[in-house]
Amino acid sequence: MHDGRTMPTLASRANEELKVTSTSTFYPNEGLHKNYSGNKVNWVRPYHQEAQGTKYQWEAARSMEENIEILNLDMKPGNTLKVKGKISADTVGFSINLGCSLRDLAFHFNPASMSLSSSVTPSAPIPGRQNIVATSFFRGCTVKFFIEMLSDKFCVRLPGGYEVYFPNWHSYHKINYISIIGGLKVISLKLS
Numbered sequence: 657m658h659d660g661r662t663m664p665t666l667a668s669r670a671n672e673e674l675k676v677t678s679t680s681t682f683y684p685n686e687g688l689h690k691n692y693s694g695n696k697v698n699w700v701r702p703y704h705q706e707a708q709g710t711k712y713q714w715e716a717a718r719s720m721e722e723n724i725e726i727l728n729l730d731m732k733p734g735n736t737l738k739v740k741g742k743i744s745a746d747t748v749g750f751s752i753n754l755g756c757s758l759r760d761l762a763f764h765f766n767p768a769s770m771s772l773s774s775s776v777t778p779s780a781p782i783p784g785r786q787n788i789v790a791t792s793f794f795r796g797c798t799v800k801f802f803i804e805m806l807s808d809k810f811c812v813r814l815p816g817g818y819e820v821y822f823p824n825w826h827s828y829h830k831i832n833y834i835s836i837i838g839g840l841k842v843i844s845l846k847l848s
Contacts, residue, residue, distance in 0.1 A: 723837050729754075731831040731847060737803040738846040739836070745796040747839020752801065754810070754831045762828045763803070763810045798843070805831065 731737060731754065739752065755761035802813040807829075810822045836842055 723835070724842055725758075725833075725835040726845075727833060729832050729834050729847065731805050731834075733805050733807045733829060735805050736848055737805075737834070738844070738848065739801045739803065739840075739842065740798065740844045741836070741840040741842045742798045743795050744839035744841060747795060750836065750838030750840035752803070752840075753833075753835045753837070754803070754805075755826070755828065755833050756831075757833050758835055760826070760833075762824050762826050762831060763822055765801075765803070765812060765822070795839075799840075 729737075737754075743750070749767055751764060751766035753761050753765075754763040799815050801815075804811040804813070805824070807824075808827065809824055812820045812822065814820065834845075
């Protein structure tokens, strides 16, 4: 085990087992990690999802590379969040969440499923949700999303020129939390 001040190396944790009792596991004892971007320091918490059962720590650490969580985003109306990432070749989907915490979201973007032709396709229509009929992102490709926070909604600009609006569920005027979960490996994240 580590003392909470430094991250343990992968080799030191390789033989430790992790008992998973739920589908989402946070590691609050591992602390937050500094992520420097320009002049601003963002605090990032490692996050990963696992199936029920027992896994070795090195497998858990490997799965963390596709899931991030930022706790002090400081996004306000008029700001645009630019997300660039690569969709994993074997993913079934991913989600981008904005709000105050994972349990208190103002925005949730989740391409519902990956079809056999490897394109992201919408799920069955659900009242209050917008389904995207055609998109130009595929498994294994690099994509850019632009998420603009407006006063009462979010405007998401997708690859291929699509623009979709989502409501700001709680009418927040400041967003501090973002999580990107699933099969999107983040290459860059920029708030402007």
